[in-house]
Amino acid sequence: MSRARTSRSAPRVARPATVVDVAREAGVSVASVSRVVNGHANVSPETRARVEQVVERLRYVPHTAARSLATKRSQLIGVLLPDLHGDFFSELIRGIDAAARSHQLHLLLSSSHGDADEMAEAIRAMHGRVEGMIILAPHLEAARIRAFHTTTPTVFVNSPVAPGTSPVLAIDGYNGARAMVRHLAARHTAIVHVAGPDDNFDAHERERGYRDELAARVRGARPHVVRGDFSEAAGRAAARTIAALSPRPTAVFAANDMMAIGCLSGFTELGLSVPRDIAVTGFDDIPLASYVRPALTTMRVEIYELGRAAVARLTAVLADKRPAPITSLTPELVVRESCGADQPSPRRSR
Amino acid sequence: MSRARTSRSAPRVARPATVVDVAREAGVSVASVSRVVNGHANVSPETRARVEQVVERLRYVPHTAARSLATKRSQLIGVLLPDLHGDFFSELIRGIDAAARSHQLHLLLSSSHGDADEMAEAIRAMHGRVEGMIILAPHLEAARIRAFHTTTPTVFVNSPVAPGTSPVLAIDGYNGARAMVRHLAARHTAIVHVAGPDDNFDAHERERGYRDELAARVRGARPHVVRGDFSEAAGRAAARTIAALSPRPTAVFAANDMMAIGCLSGFTELGLSVPRDIAVTGFDDIPLASYVRPALTTMRVEIYELGRAAVARLTAVLADKRPAPITSLTPELVVRESCGADQPSPRRSR
DNA sequence: CTGTTAGCGCTTTCAG
DNA sequence: CTGAAAGCGCTAACAG
Numbered sequence: 001m002s003r004a005r006t007s008r009s010a011p012r013v014a015r016p017a018t019v020v021d022v023a024r025e026a027g028v029s030v031a032s033v034s035r036v037v038n039g040h041a042n043v044s045p046e047t048r049a050r051v052e053q054v055v056e057r058l059r060y061v062p063h064t065a066a067r068s069l070a071t072k073r074s075q076l077i078g079v080l081l082p083d084l085h086g087d088f089f090s091e092l093i094r095g096i097d098a099a100a101r102s103h104q105l106h107l108l109l110s111s112s113h114g115d116a117d118e119m120a121e122a123i124r125a126m127h128g129r130v131e132g133m134i135i136l137a138p139h140l141e142a143a144r145i146r147a148f149h150t151t152t153p154t155v156f157v158n159s160p161v162a163p164g165t166s167p168v169l170a171i172d173g174y175n176g177a178r179a180m181v182r183h184l185a186a187r188h189t190a191i192v193h194v195a196g197p198d199d200n201f202d203a204h205e206r207e208r209g210y211r212d213e214l215a216a217r218v219r220g221a222r223p224h225v226v227r228g229d230f231s232e233a234a235g236r237a238a239a240r241t242i243a244a245l246s247p248r249p250t251a252v253f254a255a256n257d258m259m260a261i262g263c264l265s266g267f268t269e270l271g272l273s274v275p276r277d278i279a280v281t282g283f284d285d286i287p288l289a290s291y292v293r294p295a296l297t298t299m300r301v302e303i304y305e306l307g308r309a310a311v312a313r314l315t316a317v318l319a320d321k322r323p324a325p326i327t328s329l330t331p332e333l334v335v336r337e338s339c340g341a342d343q344p345s346p347r348r349s350r
Numbered sequence: 351m352s353r354a355r356t357s358r359s360a361p362r363v364a365r366p367a368t369v370v371d372v373a374r375e376a377g378v379s380v381a382s383v384s385r386v387v388n389g390h391a392n393v394s395p396e397t398r399a400r401v402e403q404v405v406e407r408l409r410y411v412p413h414t415a416a417r418s419l420a421t422k423r424s425q426l427i428g429v430l431l432p433d434l435h436g437d438f439f440s441e442l443i444r445g446i447d448a449a450a451r452s453h454q455l456h457l458l459l460s461s462s463h464g465d466a467d468e469m470a471e472a473i474r475a476m477h478g479r480v481e482g483m484i485i486l487a488p489h490l491e492a493a494r495i496r497a498f499h500t501t502t503p504t505v506f507v508n509s510p511v512a513p514g515t516s517p518v519l520a521i522d523g524y525n526g527a528r529a530m531v532r533h534l535a536a537r538h539t540a541i542v543h544v545a546g547p548d549d550n551f552d553a554h555e556r557e558r559g560y561r562d563e564l565a566a567r568v569r570g571a572r573p574h575v576v577r578g579d580f581s582e583a584a585g586r587a588a589a590r591t592i593a594a595l596s597p598r599p600t601a602v603f604a605a606n607d608m609m610a611i612g613c614l615s616g617f618t619e620l621g622l623s624v625p626r627d628i629a630v631t632g633f634d635d636i637p638l639a640s641y642v643r644p645a646l647t648t649m650r651v652e653i654y655e656l657g658r659a660a661v662a663r664l665t666a667v668l669a670d671k672r673p674a675p676i677t678s679l680t681p682e683l684v685v686r687e688s689c690g691a692d693q694p695s696p697r698r699s700r
Numbered sequence: 701c702t703g704t705t706a707g708c709g710c711t712t713t714c715a716g
Numbered sequence: 717c718t719g720a721a722a723g724c725g726c727t728a729a730c731a732g
């Protein structure tokens with residue numbers, strides 16, 4: 001700060017070296033430099049050595065943007081998420097990152113807090129910069145988005161996109177929910193569902209599964225749905241609502257783990273014991289699910305795998321091997337303590 | 351799929367429209383198109399309208415890579431992390447994303463599993479594509495990395511970089527650890543430290559704080575350090591080691607929350623009660639810390655804020671307002687149940 | 701207000 | 717094996 005600059009006049013902010021600089025210094029053409037840098041075979045050992053040495057000395061690093069302009073390949077994929085909060089998204093990103101890395105791809109990450117305009121903005125920002133995109137747009141209105149991804153290959157994850165339009169990868173929330181209700185129905189008849197936001201794709205699927213299975217399993221059962229927003233606070237609020245019901249239901253199936261966890265604390269605060277007084281189950285199997293007490297019974301979604309699969313699909317699309325347009329991952333029931341079943345599984349191993 | 355193509359011969363795989371296409375269709379020059387697209391003032395209403403219409407019709411989206419090549423601005427910042435696993439990193443990314451968004455910047459995310467070569471690779475991949483970088487390189491060997499970031503402005507977060515070299519932002523692990531030891535020393539004299547990996551910057555700082563404060567507080571105290579790797583499993587292992595000690599220590603200060611949580615389960619499995627038999631504390635205050643039972647006493651690091659601050663620094667650097675080269679964020683003691691202190695704070699609110 | 705043109709840095713035919 | 721030159725798509729002087 002107070003120390004005077006040591007140098008004279010030479011621009012210290014050394015402009016990064018370019019192919020031209022290297023070519024000049026090495027006394028060769030830019031073509032040769034390019035060949036060396038990209039490891040092409042047709043270069044004489046001497047030329048190669050000379051260039052490599054200059055590259056080293058000038059600390060030359062290829063300018064990625066220029067390269068991708070010339071080659072039309074950027075080694076970049078765009079990832080567009082509605083949110084970055086919580087275990088679900090970090091696991092997803094982890095899976096995507098792992099798969100991308102193994103394909104030599106880098107990630108352009110963007111979150112648009114559920115806002116369609118921000119999404120459009122992000123998609124524009126990605127155009128001409130990424131080779132393909134992975135989009136998670138669970139908002140039902142997201143179909144509008146189609147207008148933008150005209151040219152960039154895209155795979156949608158858990159998004160309400162018309163099948164056939166783009167490849168879609170989804171968690172089978174419908175059948176997952178049915179499986180959970182089936183499990184609960186073995187001991188309960190009064191099962192209430194804490195649903196996710198009304199405009200959310202996953203929320204819809206899970207609620208639909210709940211309703212259908214309940215109708216199929218419990219004769220004369222009347223579905224009861226408390227609306228939430230996937231947050232812990234919503235779960236706690238739902239717990240209060242449910243506890244006040246009479247007759248009080250004996251089981252709660254929340255549309256995601258965070259709400260289930262909210263229910264857990266809500267009921268506990270109200271003096272109810274889970275699972276003795278009331279059973280609680282969730283959906284997703286986020287890491288936290290096995291840490292809370294009682295440990296949460298839930299539907300396990302292999303989120304990390306979902307991320308990997310998304311990248312796999314995208315690379316398939318990019319390679320023009322048109323993959324099956326739609327695929328579902330089936331979640332798996334994980335029985336822990338919160339549902340009062342006999343066979344609690346061990347703490348989740350990883 | 352089975353439906354025949356409607357069009358004749360025109361290539362349906364519509365090559366994305368370019369400025370040239372738009373200019374031709376609108377009967378104007380590319381310059382005008384550029385002006386309209388970038389919202390410059392000096393364009394006649396008619397021209398503007400005509401161009402906008404064609405843009406719409408051709409679904410023209412500017413090619414970002416080309417633009418950034420021409421303007422030397424990419425609206426992109428690179429984020430290089432050692433890992434993507436766990437609450438710490440997702441919170442950090444969230445903070446970075448939020449701040450970046452407010453500066454109209456997008457994120458190029460890369461993780462290199464602590465491997466210096468992967469890091470170098472990632473940095474190369476970012477060159478010429480990002481305007482600046484945020485690097486988290488807690489590995490002590492990471493100093494080597496300096497060789498690469500010559501030209502791209504960078505801010506380091508919690509990294510062992512020689513001060514003065516680049517802006518560095520850090521959590522004050524040293525004083526945080528001292529504060530924690532001070533807290534424990536009020537009731538304990540036999541305090542053991544479960545340290546992080548030997549080659550890790552944060553691990554070093556925290557251990558150093560532990561040693562210094564212990565020496566200062568507890569006369570004749572002998573520091574006892576069990577080495578871990580920041581994972582839950584390491585914490586559990588440490589618990590076994592510690593439980594076998596005689597005399598058994600009465601307090602454990604783990605270098606991060608995950609290890610502390612591992613200790614919790616470890617001690618519990620061994621039939622020890624926390625905090626009655628032994629106190630356990632952590633560091634970071636990850637979201638999970640308030641969910642485990644007993645809730646974890648820890649040093650709160652505002653991770654999200656750390657992310658925001660990193661971006662703020664970077665933008666300052668980019669704007670050439672050279673910011674103070676080094677800054678620390680001081681963590682704050684959060685007393686919960688696991689240390690057996692009198693005043694448990696309420697569950698963390700967010 | 702509008703068009704022409706010269707690059708940005710790199711890759712890639714195409715000749716030699 | 718090597719070099720010259722033509723772009724990739726866009727922006728930004730610089731004339732009109």
